[in-house]
Amino acid sequence: MEADVGRRYRLYPTDEQADRLVSWGHTCRWLYNTALEQRHFAWQQRRVTLGVAAQCAYLTQARKELDWVADLPAQSGQQVLRQLDQAYGNWWNPQHPAGAPTRKRRSVRLSVPFPGQAVHVRRLSRRWGAVSLPKVGDVRFRWSRPLGGTVRNAVVSFDGVAWHVGFGVHAGIKLPESHAQPDTVVGVDRGVKVALAMSDGRMWNRAFTTSGQERDLARLKSKAGRQETARRRRGVRSSNRAREVRAEIARTEAKIRNRRRDFVMWAANRICGQHATVKLERLQVKAMTATAKGTAAEPGIKVRQKAGLNRAILDKGWGLFEQALASRARTTGTRIVRVPAAFTSQRCSRCGYTDRNNRESQAMFRCGSCGYQANADVNAAVNVRDAAEAAPPVTGRAVRDRSRKASCRPPTQRQRRAALEAGISRL
Structure with missing residues (x-):
């Protein structure tokens, strides 16, 4: 059963739980970037395409050697590697608009994925629920709407303001064949x-920024620019005060x-x-x-x-x-x-x-x-x-993108066999 609908709730972890989730979020970002670099190296230097199974084996070895990697639940690390593999699959698909996978930058926006079997959701009251996470325990969230199905996966995220938990739910929704008002x-x-x-x-419109926020953002960004200039001039690392300014901008x-x-x-x-x-x-x-x-x-x-x-x-x-x-x-x-x-x-x-x-x-x-x-x-x-419906755009850039994707695909089994017969030991 695949998830066919998403549910997102406001999460309220304790200070200890939040600190651990922050650590896990940075570990997931490091794991994604490291796995991406590993794939780049394997393909550029050895013409080898690494898959999820091979990288999960490397993850098991890293968990034995690095304590901070072992602190991350194994299911979460495997989910990160599956996300990277899906990103490559989208890139290789000529019908998908996604580009090549890129590194994740360090920021206050963090996320930790979990498979459905690793979490347990229960309702505490009319307004509150709890999700049980590995190594963390029960974390309360605001029960703003019913789940409506079976939880297939979960993602705990922090957007700079608050924590949220998102569930991929299999609700068995049957998509309508036509609209209820077909002539509109x-x-x-x-x-x-x-x-x-x-x-x-x-006409619908809404102001997303208040006048006070515009002034605050201008002041904070000016301050962050001065701090960055001073840091580069002195050749030192960012101070705690500079990190607080960047965090305030992100919030x-x-x-x-x-x-x-x-x-x-x-x-x-x-x-x-x-x-x-x-x-x-x-x-x-x-x-x-x-x-x-x-x-x-x-x-x-x-x-x-x-x-x-x-x-x-x-x-x-x-x-x-x-x-x-x-x-x-x-x-x-x-x-x-x-x-x-x-x-x-x-x-x-x-x-x-x-x-x-x-x-x-x-x-x-x-x-x-x-x-x-x-x-x-x-x-x-x-x-x-x-106006009449537009035809799909066919431009030189789109043609180049498709050829680029095709040239960067991993070799097929037939290509590997032909290379081996030609005397090439490894692709």
Whole structure:
């Protein structure tokens, strides 16, 4: 039985439990990075592809030699290696958008995975539950919703503000073949001033950062920059005070990130519940938010303006909203359609006249041909709703990515046999 739904709860460990979970989180990060480097070395130097079984054997040896690795539950270490193997599987899959696995950076965001058979969940009262973790014991969590199935895996995580526990649950959910309202279609336009505008005239927006948090972040980041400059000038390690400043920055950014995640989940839940077809612009958010500073030989232009636009796009969570929409559509039967994004903000939704001067401002649209006036984001959402479905993009970059993935795949059994017959002892 595989997990088909996720459940996430606020966890309340004691100080001793939290300290041990923090230690385990850093051990899991070290194990992931070490296993990744081991795979790189084996492939580059010996043309050997390490799998989960081989690396689990190395993990057993490391547990005998290193006490701090042995303190981590063996099941958690094995789960980390399985996650790395899944990351490689996604990279080798031409149909999957994932890139090559990368190292995990040291930060306050920690996670410790557990298999389902290693944890036990029980309910204490109407508002509280407890999860039994290996070597830690019972840890209380807020019972905000029922599990609704069998726990297949669990992840204990810390986001800089609070601890959480997430369960992968097999609930036996049967996905609907069609939506409850099959004829409803809506177009959604994502903006930098208004987060979401719908073709039916609704506009949803939310401020994720308060004015006080903006001032605090600017002050803390300036202080962290001065501390980093002084550290590099003196050639010393970071002080405890510098670590506290970085931790405070991480806590503030985690609060902003949680508000953004809450908003996009809320919006995706309502949009998919009310419409059978949702149309979005096909946007390459990663490319749109790339820096414009260029190089020393060819410096970019309007770098500060482009940086401000990048921050505005990332603040509204365009990519996160699309992910939440796809996740929710799986359970409601909603169809997600991506349409070409060209000229949707400049085209009149009434007569079809397209001109860059039609959009007088960020909020006002006035057609130069028929005189139609409307909110610019709503007009763009109507154009998105009426646009035809876009074909999957086929670019030179995508072709190169597929060839790169194919060239980096591990050798098959037939290739190994042919190499051995040719006299090569090891691939």
